[in-house]
Amino acid sequence: MTNWLRMAAVALTLSLVTAPAYAEAPATKIRFTLDWKIQGIHAWFYWAKAKGYFKAENLDVTIDQGEGSAATVTRILSGAYDAGFGDINAIIQNAATRPAETPRMVYMIYSKAPFALLTKANGPLKSLKDLPGTKVGAPAGAATLKLLPVLAKNNQIDPASLNITQVAPNLQEQMLLQGQVDSIAVFSATSYMNLVSLKLDPDKDFRWFFYSDHGIDLYSNGVMVSPKLAHEKPDAVKGLLRAINRAIRETIADPQAAIDLLATEEPLLKKDIELRRLTYVYGSLIDTPEARQLGLGDVNDERLKSSISIVSSAFELAKQPDAVQVFDRGFLPPKAERMPPAANH
Template sequence: MTHSSPARQHTPRGRFVAILAAGAALALALTACSGGSSSTGTASGSAAVSYGDIDIQLSYLKNTEFAGEYYADSKGYFTDAGFGTVTLTAGGSSAVSAEAQVATGKSIIGISSPLITAPAVVKGAAIKIVAADYQKNPFDVVSLASAPLTTAASLKGKTIAVADFNSLVWQAFLAANNLSADDVKTVPWTNGPDQLASGQVDGYNGYTTGFRGTVGAAAVPAVEFLLADQGLPLVGETLVASQDTIDNHRDELKAVLTAIVKGWKDAVADPQAATDLTVTDYGKDQNLDPVTELAAMTKQNTLMVTDDSAANGLLTITPDLIDQSIAALKLADIDITADQLFDTSIIDEVFEDDPSLK
């Protein structure tokens, strides 16, 4: 598809090139962070407090993954919370990582992944995950409908294409299901859908928001299962903040989280409107395909809205899910504790202060 981002083509390559680049540059960026950003429009309004202008570092290019932030900006929720101009800085392979941006105080909050944040914390970055967009991680395994792979156990004796940049996730998934390299043959990803359609592999590891039910130019019917449903529960699209912000700017952080929650409530409630806002405004320079973005937005809702988030509120993380995420990271050889990586007290306070946001 010529009008969609790499993630929308169900290829993890573009996204994980960005992840790899962010990880490689993190140590340098923490001491000498630099990089441009692009400002968004700011709705008019007034608030009882004034926190000034802020930056939010996105994890990727501006598509529907960040529709909640677009709504918070366009509907004036940031303004109502006391903020001036809100800059939503796009991520990507050339962008500074969210971890570096928040650690150096350039962004009040950033959107990232535990697989990036946890290693940064282990290396000494004073940052924490404070909320999560995705209650279920978006990684999947896709296979042909005529030869479906529906469980982790069904992968035994099969050949799966996996991108180099997804190796940590795949390692953790295999370990969680007591599968070894001898059980499942892993080959390099070149173009997973084409590799599958042509019979080069039995399946490939991809990203569910890009899955459309067919693969290859001939649109061969395909099926998927989520790694989250097969032994690898791990939060995704996590919001990170510096320890300094958590300790010394708590009210400001709570205000920005409140605005983002309001924005995501609107986006989740109306995927079509969220897609329109993305395609025609915030992501207009990406030449996004409306049909593809709507499908991604609709699929994304299934990762965000779960029984837990319905009960506790969007972006919250239960203690059980935190423990499961820590266990998943250990399977990827990332040794970190829940207290080192997570602080969900502020997002919990958002809903304690205003239960109507649930």
């Protein structure tokens, strides 16, 4: 009888050892939207998926292309997506009226906003003081255009003195090159590579006036999640950020490998262009002095409050949202794991 009990105990122990393989919780499904069509700056999301980092966090992540940085917010608001890569300034605008439903930014990627005025190096615009009387081209509704009067006021320029010409987004650079406008209000990550595609040198042939260098120091794109996902599945959000954070670091360490992998997802990708876009954006918008101080993903609280105030004023929001309604650092990996790696070109 004693031997039988021993055998039963051994069998029970073996069943308990093997049980977790069958009792493991099902993977959390996360529908993730990008801000635009697949580009080099999205390489880390696909790297995390291809390398199994999402799976290792027990996540089943579906990545879809986007329709704009602001559209990421509305896509999550609608319930169609759980998380995405988009613009914190659009979060601010929506949090003013729908704070409980608006997604929160949980990992800041673009520590420096890509909003800029672009002009030819030999053009009439040598400094912002030359803006009055010159022609500025910008697409209707673009954030760069909405913030232009704020930029002007901040630099003692009468917004009424600005001569604005509305242009189609795909014709901005051509109109500047043809002299139809003297400058264009752009998203640097896009225009820089458009100029490269035209066989021009964005650094030597053009002059860039970043809003952030002239008093409009905003944040920009990062990872945001729905309040529902953050509340119901906080561990899934932490896992999502761990996977993306690891992928960003590895992508920067070997950008060519990341672009090669991305090209398997989008065969029409121009690998040389997207490799340069990736390294340019990392060097100009992500690897900033602030990111080197706080680590990737985090923000400076006072700067965030200031940017919320700037956006609230520029878009004439009825109410200025609180910082906690816009950004939540509670899901970030430890700072030591988020330090920006040196770019490997």
